[in-house]
Amino acid sequence: MPSAKLEKRFNRTLLQTLTLRSVLSVLALSAAVLCAPDLARAQTPGDAIGDLIKDVVIPRAKPEGLSTRNVAAKRLFGAKKKAARLRPNAYGSYTRGCLAGAEQLEATGPAWQAMRLSRNRHWGHPKLVALVRRLAVEAKQHDGWNGLLVGDLSQPRGGPMTSGHRSHQIGLDADIWLNPMPNRELTYNEREKISAKSMVLDRKRLNRKRWTEAHARILFRTANYHEVERIFVHPPIKKEMCEWATRKGVKDRRWLGKIRAYYGHHYHFHIRIRCPQGAVGCKDQKLAPRKDDCEENLAYWMGTKPWVRPKKKKGAKKKKPKKVYKPFVVQMKHLPKACRTVLNAQ
Numbered sequence: 001m002p003s004a005k006l007e008k009r010f011n012r013t014l015l016q017t018l019t020l021r022s023v024l025s026v027l028a029l030s031a032a033v034l035c036a037p038d039l040a041r042a043q044t045p046g047d048a049i050g051d052l053i054k055d056v057v058i059p060r061a062k063p064e065g066l067s068t069r070n071v072a073a074k075r076l077f078g079a080k081k082k083a084a085r086l087r088p089n090a091y092g093s094y095t096r097g098c099l100a101g102a103e104q105l106e107a108t109g110p111a112w113q114a115m116r117l118s119r120n121r122h123w124g125h126p127k128l129v130a131l132v133r134r135l136a137v138e139a140k141q142h143d144g145w146n147g148l149l150v151g152d153l154s155q156p157r158g159g160p161m162t163s164g165h166r167s168h169q170i171g172l173d174a175d176i177w178l179n180p181m182p183n184r185e186l187t188y189n190e191r192e193k194i195s196a197k198s199m200v201l202d203r204k205r206l207n208r209k210r211w212t213e214a215h216a217r218i219l220f221r222t223a224n225y226h227e228v229e230r231i232f233v234h235p236p237i238k239k240e241m242c243e244w245a246t247r248k249g250v251k252d253r254r255w256l257g258k259i260r261a262y263y264g265h266h267y268h269f270h271i272r273i274r275c276p277q278g279a280v281g282c283k284d285q286k287l288a289p290r291k292d293d294c295e296e297n298l299a300y301w302m303g304t305k306p307w308v309r310p311k312k313k314k315g316a317k318k319k320k321p322k323k324v325y326k327p328f329v330v331q332m333k334h335l336p337k338a339c340r341t342v343l344n345a346q
C-alpha cells in the first residue's frame with residue numbers, strides 16, 4: 001500500500017477513535033450531571049470538566065461547617081425524610097430551631113387520622129405526639145368529638161419548612177382541624193384533597209351553623225392540659241369561648257388566657273406545648289396570661305388595627321422609592337449550633 005494512502009487511513013481511524021471517545025465522555029458527563037444535580041449546580045460554568053467528573057466519581061469530603069452555611073435552612077431540613085437518631089430534644093425557639101429524636105404520629109390511630117401525608121410533617125417531640133394521641137382519645141370518649149383530623153406538626157428534624165408556617169420548627173406545635181373526623185378511614189387521596197372547614201363568617205362572627213358544643217368542649221379540654229401553653233384560634237372563636245365559660249358557670253377562667261386570638265385559625269386550631277422539662281437549649285415563649293384575657297385580647301382583635309394597613313397621611317411628602325422586598329431566608333447560621341448536629345446525624 002502506498003504510504004500516502006496508509007497515512008490517510010491511519011488518520012481516519014484516529015479521527016473515528018477520537019470522535020467515539022468524545023461522544024463517550026459527553027455521555028458520561030451527562031450521566032454524572034443527571035445523577036448529581038446538586039453537585040452539578042454547585043459548580044460554576046468555568047470549572048474544568050475534569051473537576052466535575054472527579055467530584056462525581058470520587059466525592060471529596062466537604063469542609064465541615066462551610067458547605068451548608070449559606071444555603072436556606074428550609075432546603076436542608078425539608079429534604080430530610082427521617083428523624084435524627086438522637087435523644088429527643090427541641091433546640092431553639094418555635095420560629096427558629098430544630099428537633100432531635102422526633103417521633104412520627106401514626107397516620108391512623110384509634111381516634112385520629114393524619115391529613116396531607118405527602119408533606120411528611122407529622123413528626124414531633126415525643127411529648128407532643130403523646131398529647132395529640134391523648135387528646136384524640138379523650139375528646140372522643142368525653143366531648144362528643146368524633147376524632148381528630150390532624151394537620152401539620154413538624155418535619156422529621158423540625159427546622160424551617162419548605163412552605164407555610166413560620167413556627168412548627170421544634171416539634172412542639174400541632175394543627176388540628178376544626179371539622180371532626182368522619183366515621184370511616186379516609187384514603188390517601190382524600191387526605192390530600194379534602195379541605196378543612198372554616199368556622200367563621202368573617203373576622204368578627206362565628207358560623208353558628210358549623211360551630212357545636214363539642215368544639216367548645218375540645219378546646220376547653222386542650223387548654224386544661226398542663227403541657228399546653230397556647231392555643232391559637234380566630235378572634236370570634238376566642239370570643240365564643242369566653243361566653244361559653246360564662247354560660248357554663250366555669251369559675252376558674254385561667255385556661256382562657258391560653259386561648260389566643262390570631263389570624264388564620266378559623267379552620268384549624270394550633271396547639272403549642274411548652275418546652276419539656278430538662279430540654280436544654282429549648283426557648284420558651286413568655287407565659288400566656290394566667291387570667292381569661294377576654295377583654296384586652298379581644299378588644300385588640302375585634303378592632304381594625306390588626307387587619308388594616310395604616311393609610312398614608314394626606315399631604316405627606318413622597319418618600320424615596322422603597323427597596324425591593326426580599327423575604328428573610330433562615331440559614332443554618334441563624335439556627336442554634338446544635339441544629340447542625342441534628343441535620344447531619346444518622
Ligand SMILES: [Zn+2]
Pocket residue numbers: 165168173174175270
Ligand atoms: Zn399552626
